[in-house]
Amino acid sequence: MRSWRIVIGKRPLAGLAVISILALVALCVGVLVGVKTCSVSVSAWDRQISLSTRADTVADVLVGLNISLSPGDVVDPSPETAIADGLEIEIERARPVFIHWSGKSLPVFTAENRVSKILSMAHVEKEANDVVYPGLEEELTEDCIIRVARVTYGEVEEREEIPYDTQKREDGSLEAGLTRVYNQGVTGLIQVLYRVRYEDGKEVSREEKSRAKIRDMSPLILLVGSMQQVSRGGHDIRFERALExxxxxxxxxxxxxxxxxxxxxCTGVPATKGVIAVDPRVIPLGTRVYVDGYGYALAADVGSAIKGSKIDVCFDTHEQALAWGLKKTKVYMLRQ
Ligand SMILES: [Zn+2]
Structure with a gap:
């Protein structure tokens, strides 16, 4: 009688051997194809992540971290790079940079900082007379604006005025207190030619090329009176100063x-011939005066219309006042 135990007993042994061989093969294949765990770090704008991964490429790591890239973002090393232990992955996020050029504002999304590179990415071709701010070899900092300005030059002619001096000359033939213009002041005039530098049509600097005199300055010469005595009707009148x-x-x-x-x-003095109304700020009340065409008088009254170099001379009758009318005259303030 054949024993079934022997037959059955052999089969589990064979199964175990097959499984062991397969496991060994799988282990060898695994080692050979490099399925292993790597430590990598990812710096992505606002965060730093360290992780162990079995991913194959940088792109796979980013997918695993749910990091999606926008146009212009820069990954270093590039997404297709194979993962190696200790790899440091850096992502720089693109931000908008505006290029002011030719009257337009051109937006560019880039993580690049160097001005020359950004301009070439945006296909902005600088011409010989263009100037770039910041400079081509500079890097953008916080301010994400690049300006490419067209430089032109022009000539501008301007006139400069030279203010005139004022000179005073004492004149013994003129009453003290009075002045006369002896020579009208005339401003000097100079023509100046500038070479002007424009950027996008706006003046940024100028340099003087030439200057030529058009007109000489002529000073204002004032005659200042020093005479303190006049003769009226055969009498000498001595005074401090005169006033027109x-x-x-x-x-x-x-x-x-x-x-x-x-x-x-207003001073209580009777209003009669020999009294005049004055502006006390110009002729103090109580001043003894001689008024040309009127005679000696006392500044003893005021009037609402008597302001500045105005006076009102008093007569005894209305007819005499009417006869006087309105005159331009001189008041001599007498030596008290
Ligand atoms: Zn009257």
Whole structure:
């Protein structure tokens, strides 16, 4: 009788051997094709990740980390690079850079910093007379703007004025306090020619090329009076200073001084011939004066219309005041 145990007993042994061989083969294949764990680090703009991976390429690592790339992003080393233990992967995110060129603003998405490289990426061709800010070999920092400006030159002619001096000359034939223009001042004039540098039509600098005199400056010469004595009607009048004024006339009547006219001045002196109304800031009240065409008088009144170099001379009658009218005259402030 054949024993079935022997037959059955042999089969598990054979199965185990097959499994062991397969495992050994798988292990050898695994070692040969390099299925192993590598340590890599990834620097992606705002984070740094260290990981163990069995990925084959840089691209696979990024996929595993859910890092998606946008146009212009730069990966170093490149995505197809095979993973090796200790590999450091760096990702630089593209940001918009604006190139101001030829009146346009051209946006470029790039992680590049060098100005020359960005311009070539954007196909911006600089011409000989163009100037680039920042310089071609410089790198962009925070400010993501590159300006390519067209440089042109031109000539500009300008006129410069030379202000005139003022000179004073004492004149003994002119009353103290008065001045006369002896020579009208004239500004000098110079023509200046500049070479001007423009960038995109805007002036950025200029240099002087030539200057030529068109007109000489001529000073203003003022005669300053120093005479302190005049003769009127055979009498010498000695004075501190003279003043040229416009003089109106009044009398104590109600027409001249209003219905409440009391016949007295603001200083209490009776309004009569020999009294004048003044602007006290110009002629202090109480000053004794001689008014050409009127005679000696006392500055003893004021008037709402008497401001600056105006005076109002008082007469005893309305007719005399009317007869005076309005005159340009001189007031001599007497030596007190
Ligand atoms: Zn009157």
């Amino acid at each position: 004024v416009t003089a109106t006339a009044y009398c104590p009547c109600t027409k001249c001084c209003g219905l409440t006219a009391a016949g007295t001045t």
